[in-house]
Amino acid sequence: MKQGVDVIYQAQLFDEKNSLIGNPDFLIRHENEAYQPADAKLSLSELKKEIQVQLGFYRLMLGTELPGIVFLGDGREALIGDEANAVTNQFITEMRGLLDSPDEPLVRYSHSKCLACPYYDHCKPGFVEKEELSLLYGVQGRSAAGLEALGIDTISRLAATDPRGMADVPYLKGSKKDRAVLQAKSWFDGKVYQTGDVVLPDGQWVHFDIEDNPLTASGEKHVYLWGFLVPAYGDDQFETVWTDSDDQDYDGWLGFLEKVEGYQARYPELVLAHYSSHERSTIASYARRYGMEAHETVRYLLGDDSPLFDLQKPVLESLVLPLQGYGLKDICKHPDLVNFQWQDEESGSQWSVVQFNRYLEETDPVVKAGLKTAILGYNRDDVIATRRLEEWLRHTFN
Ligand code: SF4
Numbered sequence: 001m002k003q004g005v006d007v008i009y010q011a012q013l014f015d016e017k018n019s020l021i022g023n024p025d026f027l028i029r030h031e032n033e034a035y036q037p038a039d040a041k042l043s044l045s046e047l048k049k050e051i052q053v054q055l056g057f058y059r060l061m062l063g064t065e066l067p068g069i070v071f072l073g074d075g076r077e078a079l080i081g082d083e084a085n086a087v088t089n090q091f092i093t094e095m096r097g098l099l100d101s102p103d104e105p106l107v108r109y110s111h112s113k114c115l116a117c118p119y120y121d122h123c124k125p126g127f128v129e130k131e132e133l134s135l136l137y138g139v140q141g142r143s144a145a146g147l148e149a150l151g152i153d154t155i156s157r158l159a160a161t162d163p164r165g166m167a168d169v170p171y172l173k174g175s176k177k178d179r180a181v182l183q184a185k186s187w188f189d190g191k192v193y194q195t196g197d198v199v200l201p202d203g204q205w206v207h208f209d210i211e212d213n214p215l216t217a218s219g220e221k222h223v224y225l226w227g228f229l230v231p232a233y234g235d236d237q238f239e240t241v242w243t244d245s246d247d248q249d250y251d252g253w254l255g256f257l258e259k260v261e262g263y264q265a266r267y268p269e270l271v272l273a274h275y276s277s278h279e280r281s282t283i284a285s286y287a288r289r290y291g292m293e294a295h296e297t298v299r300y301l302l303g304d305d306s307p308l309f310d311l312q313k314p315v316l317e318s319l320v321l322p323l324q325g326y327g328l329k330d331i332c333k334h335p336d337l338v339n340f341q342w343q344d345e346e347s348g349s350q351w352s353v354v355q356f357n358r359y360l361e362e363t364d365p366v367v368k369a370g371l372k373t374a375i376l377g378y379n380r381d382d383v384i385a386t387r388r389l390e391e392w393l394r395h396t397f398n
Helices: 048-062 082-100 111-115 120-129 141-149 155-159 175-189 246-266 278-289 296-302 312-318 328-333 349-361 365-397
Strands: 007-009 013-015 020-022 026-029 035-041 068-072 077-080 204-213 222-229 238-242 270-274 308-310
Touching: 007 349, 013 048, 020 048, 035 048, 048 068, 048 077, 048 082, 111 120, 155 175, 204 246, 204 278, 204 349, 204 365, 222 246, 222 365, 238 246, 238 365, 246 270, 246 296, 270 278, 270 365, 278 296, 278 308, 308 312, 312 365, 328 365, 349 365
Parallel strands: 035 068, 204 270, 270 308
Antiparallel strands: 007 026, 013 020, 026 035, 068 077, 204 222, 222 238
16 A cells, blocks of 8 residues: 555455454555455345445545445446444444453354355364354355254254255245255265256357456456357367457457357357356446447347356256355366366466456566466366366266
């Protein structure tokens, strides 16, 4: 901050006097030279209060009047300002009360939160020892409380329950109950359970993944890399549309559409495979941004006969895996599942944003080229991973 850099990634805020620590995803230097906190979130809807407290806490630590920014998964942004002060102060008071208490509070496991928490090594063994239900993928805190009210208070008990006779509990109804029971069995035996046919479309598959930067002057995310792995899926069959900055955002978008048109002509039964809904929602947001919803290629991409295929869907619909998260890396890195390893172990989508922002600021052409090579390598590994996942699904479940 003293150096006045534009963006700080994973900042470490420490207020020794008041014993406060905060780790905002980003600190962004404002034109008045103050820093503005920002976090990336999938959506605002679920945990609105928690997000308000989180951003309110960073604002308090920074002593800034600037609102905190929430970058949402669908490309939108939300601002959190003084309206969050009351809940933030209440949170701090309650936390101080907890810290003063000799008893640990009763808490649930949350895979995304606990993995990133400094208390992980303290809390996880306790959760495992008592077979806390929320350790299971798909069993949220409120579902766990509902199961406990039914007398199902451990993973062993859930694994031994017949889901057909189990009453509905919050967020666990119908087939979700079957999945929860199988997830409990998988916790102990490490097996994969198949709950339905794994249906993959026929055609010529092109694997597709994007990298985007939310830290732009306009506030609209910039897709700096549209990456594709085309048949016959070798390392040299990795194709890209790259743009150097958000000034070229429109060119990149048109380059992407041109690529799709080329694939459409080359592959009569094109399947544009990606993992999760992010690629489709980004295409929709770009079409809106440039008023191109009626463009022929956009309608082809987003219409009823869309070539886009989300590979996460058959996984979530038909398989129960011995995992606590169902991200691409969770499945692909697991040695008993796809067993594909990324060349750079540090890499990830936030890592890629950081490398790209370093790329933007770098003036040495050799270092700049090295950063671009690293980003391209990460994206290439992502599309190779979705290809390996496709192969694994075909070989194992068909
Ligand atoms: S690791 Fe412990 S302290 Fe951290 S979020 Fe999880 S339950 Fe809370």
